[in-house]
Amino acid sequence: MAVRVEAPVHETGSGATSRALVLSAVGVVFGDIGTSPLYAFKEASHAAHHGGLSPNVVLGILSLILWALIVVISIKYCIFILRADNRGEGGIIALLALLGVRRVQAGSWRMYLTVMELVGTALLYADGTITPAISVLSAVEGLTVDAPGFGPYVVPITVAILAVLFSVQRMGSGWIGGIFGPFMLVWFAVLGLLGILSILAAPGCWRQSAPPMQSATS
Incomplete structure (x- = not known):
């Protein structure tokens, strides 16, 4: 007796579901990268200020940040990291399960790969611990630009915001991404708009921060 085996039917998500997932990913995954300009450029400028903060120093910092983002995100993540997965799940913790630690x-x-994976996992946990504090603290410190007398309240406000943020972690990354996704979308749009306006106002900074373009025009 012949038995007919039907191929499983995979249901595809609707467009609304896909858009919601993308919005959640913007709030959870890309929020870390999007908030880095709050403190990365500031701290780099502060470190270089001891030798004099000249236009060349600012352009050098801009070039370092630009090419670091290009190399790390466009090359490392898009070409290598996204191709390494554990049954569709990515990240260093998911890849650690592929090594079979108990059989090493x-x-x-x-063993050497496991050691590197453990070091990377430790760095991931460290980044997840310090990044929220640095991001929120840098954002609140921005209030002192227009209100210098607000300085004594920066740390208490930062602690209060972090307490609220960590208290809602139990709601899950999907809920958090849905809440912060729209804010991050607006934040990225503002960053892009300000970046375009700044480049149009001073196109020389773009040419000087891009070494290939600079060498081609020189």
Whole structure:
């Protein structure tokens, strides 16, 4: 007796569901990258200020940040990291499960990979611990630009915001992404608009921060 086996039917999500997932990803995944300009450029400028903060120093910092983003995100993540997954799940913790830590023998190549994975996991946890504090603190410090007398309240406000943020972590990343996704979308739009306006106002900064373009025009 012949048995007919039907292929499984995979349901595809609706357009609304896909858009909601993309919006959540913007709030959870890309929020870290999007908030980095709050403190990265400021701290780099502060470190270089001891030798004099000249236009060349500012352009050098801009070039370093620009090419670091291009290399790390466009090359490392898009070409290598996104192709390494564990049954569709990515990230260093998911990849750690592929090594089979309990079956690792001393002196084998798996042992060295496991050590590197553990170091990377430790760095991931460290980044997840300090990044929210630095991002929120840098954002609140921005209030002192227009209101210098607000300085004594920066740390208490930062602590209060972080307490609220960590208290809602139990709601899950999907809920958090849905809440912060629209804010991050507006934030990215503002960054892009301000960046375009700044480049149009001073096109020389773009040419000087892009070494290939500079060498081609010189």
